Each structure stands twice: as C-alpha cells, then as structure tokens.
Amino acid sequence: MSESTDLAVSLGAGTISFEIDGSLYPQDALYGAAYVFLDRCYVLLDRVSDNRVRVLLRGKTKDAALDGDALAGEFQNELLGQTWRRKIAEDNRSLIEAITARALGGAAGPPGLDDLLEMDVGSETAFDDPLGIAMSWEEKYAKGKSDAAKTAKDAAPADAAPAEDPPEVTP
Amino acid sequence: MIEVRFHSSLYDAEAVTEAIDVYADFARFERVGGDAAAPYIHVRIEASADGEISEEDVRAEFANYALGRTIERRDGREVAS
Amino acid sequence: MNVQNPLPAFRPFVAAGAAAQKPLDLVEVRYRPLPNAGGDVLLTNPFGDWVFVTQGEMSALVRGQLDDGTPLHQKLAAKNFIRSKISVETEAKRLARKKRFLAYGPNLHICVVTLRCNETCVYCHASRADMDQVQTDMSPEIGEKVVDFMLQSTSPGVTLEFQGGEPLANFPVMKHIIEYAVQKNRAYGKQLDFTLVSNLGLMTEDKLSYLVDHKVQICTSIDGPEALHTKQRVLVGGNSHREAARWIERINKKYIELGLDPTLYHVEALLTTTREALKYPREIVDTYRNLGCRAIFLRPVDPFGFAKKTAGRIEYDRREYHDFYRTAVDHILSLNAKGEEILERYAAIFLTKILMDEDSNFLDIRSPSGSAIGALAYNYDGSIFSSDEGRMIHEMGDDFFKIGDVRTSKYRDVMKHETVRALVLASIRETQPDCNVCTYAPYCGIQPEHSYRSQGSIFGQMRQSTLCSVHKGIQDFLFEKLHTGDASTVDTLKRWTTIRERSHFIQSSAAS
C-alpha cells in the first residue's frame, strides 16, 4: 500500500486528501473502504488519471481534532483488508454456494434464498413464491383442514425444521 | 452557490439523482452540462435562504449520500424504496 | 460511566504491505479488533462460528501463514475455519435449522383493535386517538376477517397480538375476536396464542378474569422509575406508573394462584428508551426488579426525523446509548452474580445465536427480517401492513408498507406484494454493503422499516444507521464479556439463552 499511496496531504479545514493506485485494488474494495468511513467522514472520490483515484476525507465532528495521518492510515488498512478478505471470499464462493443450495433447497429440493434474490419484481411478473410463504394454508398442504397441522409437520423439509416455530427467548 | 463534480467512473448517475431528491428540501440542485458522454456529473447547489444548514454542509451530506447509494446500487440493490 | 474505548489502531495490512496474501485453506472470514479485548481480534465465519486470535496471529494470517500442524491452524480448525475440514452436509444442516423460519409464513399477527388511548405519551403522537374517537375502533366484522386472514398463514403456530391505542378501550371486540379465533382454529389446528399489549390503565377485575381464563398473555410498558414514567406517559386524572405497577402485581399473583411458575409466568414489560431514559440505566433495571419482571429489553432510542439527522446528533445518540446499555447490563450481571435471575433480552437474542448456534426467530433481528414474511399488522379499518412500525408510518401519512386489506386481499397476493419482495431483499444482511464484511452479520438483522423511517430507504446505509450502531455496540460488549472468560459471567450469559416455552398460553388446538 505504501508504494501506491501518496502521503496524506492536509487541505486545511479538517480535510485530507491522498491518491491511490486504482489498478492495484478492485473497485469493490475501494468502495467497501469508502463506505466504512461514511459515518465519521465526508468522503469524496475523484479520478486523477486512468489508474489513480483521489480520496478526500473530512471528519464530521468539528470539535474532534482530526488526525489526518491516522485517518489516511486507517483508510489504507481498510482498503488492503477488504482486498484480502475479498480474495479469500472468492476462494470460498463454491463452498458457500454448495452449503446454501443444500440447506435452503436448489435443484434437488425446494427453492431457497437464491431464488428469492433472483425473482423479478413487478405486478405482472409476480414472484413465484419458491418457499411457499405466499400460499394459503390450504393451498400449501392441499389436504383436509382437520389434519392440516399434522400435514404441516410432514411437509417440513427433512433437514430443516420441526413444525413448531422457534419460540422466542423467555427468561 | 457552490458546485460539486462526480466522476462517472466512480459515481452512478442514478445515485446522484436520488441524492438530489433526498436533499431537495435543503437546497436547490441543478445539474450542469448533462452530456451523457462527459466524464463528470456537475451539480450546482444553492441552499434555501431560510435553511438552517449551510451550503457546505448540504454539499458534504449530499455527496456522501450519492457515494453511499452508488455503492449500494452496485451491490445489486436497485429496487426502489 | 462505563465508557467504551475507541477501536484500537491495529493495522496489520499496512504493516504487511506488499507481503499481504491470502491464506490458502481459510474459510471466508470477517475480523474485528474489539475495543476492550486486550488487542485481540474476533474472527467469524459465515456459519456463525467465532474465535479470538491475537494480533500476532492475525498478522500471520494477513501474510498468508497458516501451516498445518501449527497452533493457529489447530485453533482455527477446531472452530470450523479451515476449508478442507468443512463438511458441506453438516454446515447445510446447521444453516437449514437456523433459517427454518423461511419455510413458513407469518407467525405474529398484530391486531390494532382501536387507536383510542387513555394515556398521552411523549413519543406517540401519530398512532393514537382521543377516547371519544370511536370511529377508530375495529368492528367485529373486520375482527373476524383478520382472524380468517391470519389462519391462512402457512405457519403452524400463530400469535394474535392485540395492540392499540389501548386495546382495552375496545374490549368487547377483542373478546369477540378471541372467541371467534378459538372456534375457527378448530378446523385449522394451529398452535394459537394471544397476547395483549396494554398500559393497564383500563384494566378491571372482570377483564382480568376473562383474560386469564382465556389464557391471554399480558404485556405492558414501563418506561423506568415513577418520575420518568409518569412524565413520559400522562394518564389524565391518574398516575400511569402506579396503575401499571398495581396491576402487574395483581396479575402476577393471579398466575401464582393458578399454580404457574412465577419465573416463567409473569407480566412482561417493555421499555421505550428515550433520550431522557438514557440517564437512568441502573434505576430502570431496579424498577423492573421491584415490579417482579425478570426480563428487560433495553431497546434503542426510536429513530428521529431525517431532517434533524446531523452528524453531531448521531454521535451523541450512539455514545449515550452504548454507555447506557453497558452500565445497565453490567448492573444486571452483578445482580446475577449475587444469585438474582434477571436477563436483558437484546443480549439473550444475540447470545442464542452466538453461543447456542440457534435462532430464536426474533423477527426484527433476523436475516431476512420478519417484515411481512414473519409478521403482519392489521389496522382497525382492516388494512394490512408489513409490521406495526409500517402501520405507524401509515398513520404519519405514508402508505409504503400497506400491503393489503382483509376485506379485499387474498393471502397469496399480500405475500406476493412487490413491497414484500423488496423488504426481503433489503433485509438479507449478507447482501448489504458493510454488512457483507461485518463480523456480526451471522447474528444480525435490521428491520427495514427502521431504515426507511430514519434514513428514507428500506435498505438504509448501515454506517449511518443508529440501529446498526446499537447492534454493533451490543455485540462488541457481549464478545468482550465472552473474551474475559470469567466463569460466572459466561455462565450467566449462557443461562440467558435457555428457551422455555410458555405452554400454558397455547390454546388447545385439538380439532374438536
């Protein structure tokens, strides 16, 4: 990071500015790092050249003395950390997908969260309700009402759930 | 009157529009230029005369919001709310 | 004051510079140096496992150093952090168990039987009406339709929660709904129970007998010591605190007379934490103890208006709330150490996920949130909302969370409403910026209505969200306590995760 980042430059009025080499970091990591500072700082990004992005940070609280170098250092650490974490996440993507698919359905079972995420929104493209949440009680279990509860138990995904709702915590 | 510019490779135009909507109560916003091919989105900000918030504060909050929404939209959260 | 330290300046990535590289066999991790954990760093994985590593160990990981056979490798392997040792089958089962609520529709059904209220509270302007505004009473016909609608839910268990206004102001209709629901449920056989949320100011012996006979669980509001409570909740011609306290005592006695275990069966009280309340952490805890309440829910300050959202104000709120929470819970923990059993509910919800690998299905702190797919709120006029907060936003003139009407909507159409879909998308933590890199994502949840009300978007920006800050602060505090390894504290925290069902309140559901 040190070779890619100019020294933090104070612009007065509590604002610091530094440049980073955009070719070394995924834009997602830059955004991720910038996002982390949105609560404490006003953050402005500007493109200096094809590969260089200038980051401007100004602390929100006027009374707190703004340590520009510390802030720049923290930003660098965050940027590198997000890059590191994203690489690990990438290595693990297929594992997480396999687990999620197995847990919440997928090809071999009832559809899961992924399906929820992929559904089209819009009044005509009404979503498909893969989890069966939108079905009425009778529709979902499609049996005589009197044994509906028993049927619900049977219909629960084998791995997933006892028929009872998880109760809330009580003392 | 104060101006802020957003590089279009770093800021999403829709996110800037959303930020203008959200902060419309605090200042008058005007997009300058409007050329789709231009690398920058320029926005002029004029705080309302009776506003309790300064132009500089509006600009800072507004730019933060635009960046936040850019990042959120990029993460696939385009559903309007 | 129990001040929270700022996060320590630990910058292993800057220190590693070009030497930073990914360890080859590590599962996806999120890391957080905790404010008061001696510099140690908390790691979590997407399955909900957690482990503390030292700064030295973290620095090694940052450099990609994770050789088989090293103590660090062993430590991480024992906690499910080594990819080659993960069983897809086992992890899938864990995830399925914790997310089993996704297999069902809403289980909590909030029925606003009237907007009329006998009290005037400082924080409740929009969603109450004066006692003569009888047009805001739910009619028996609408009440029946609410029940019909509720029973359509695919959830095998449903709770009908009466709220207002003050529900006791429309007691005849409440009774009608209870009797209609019990009768109608005979054909459905669902696990049905009722809850009443009341300020107790309109309670009478007759009403209480009816509620106890019909196994209606009773909840009330206590804002803290008498002076604070009565200042915030004005009861014309009376003392709101004394009224509530008198009835809490009376009801708890009644449960004992029925032979019910008082540690499990007692009036539940809810705190509305205001800025004023933040000054009295210990006093609030002691007020609850004195009333015989064994659980306190230190909910955060309500969101304030967007226009007033200035940075200084946010920081003020955050710091104040964190200090308040830490002081109050430290006090509760010291009482437990002396043998008194009392818990903080926010902590219990998180600890159940952190320590027990279980999700207690608390609707506002789950991912996706319970808005609409876990709970529905029915206004007195039959309109349906994704939550009670959504209904309150409607009372302020914004219909965003209105998703149907019991008179005209089909259950399926309500669940398929595009707002419902947006709410689900907006409340999956793993897909939100910031949450997707947050150490606490496996245990966290944000109600999208809160983000909408405080930030103008159901997605919200978590860095600027007071609720996110509260959740981070509470989880920091809990992990710091776990980090101490203090046996008595850890035992207490474990005890808080015990889930005991109040089976007495379940209506007999036999299809008779």
Ligand code: SF4
């Ligand atoms: S809401 Fe906040 S604390 Fe919770 S997962 Fe998201 S960023 Fe973390």
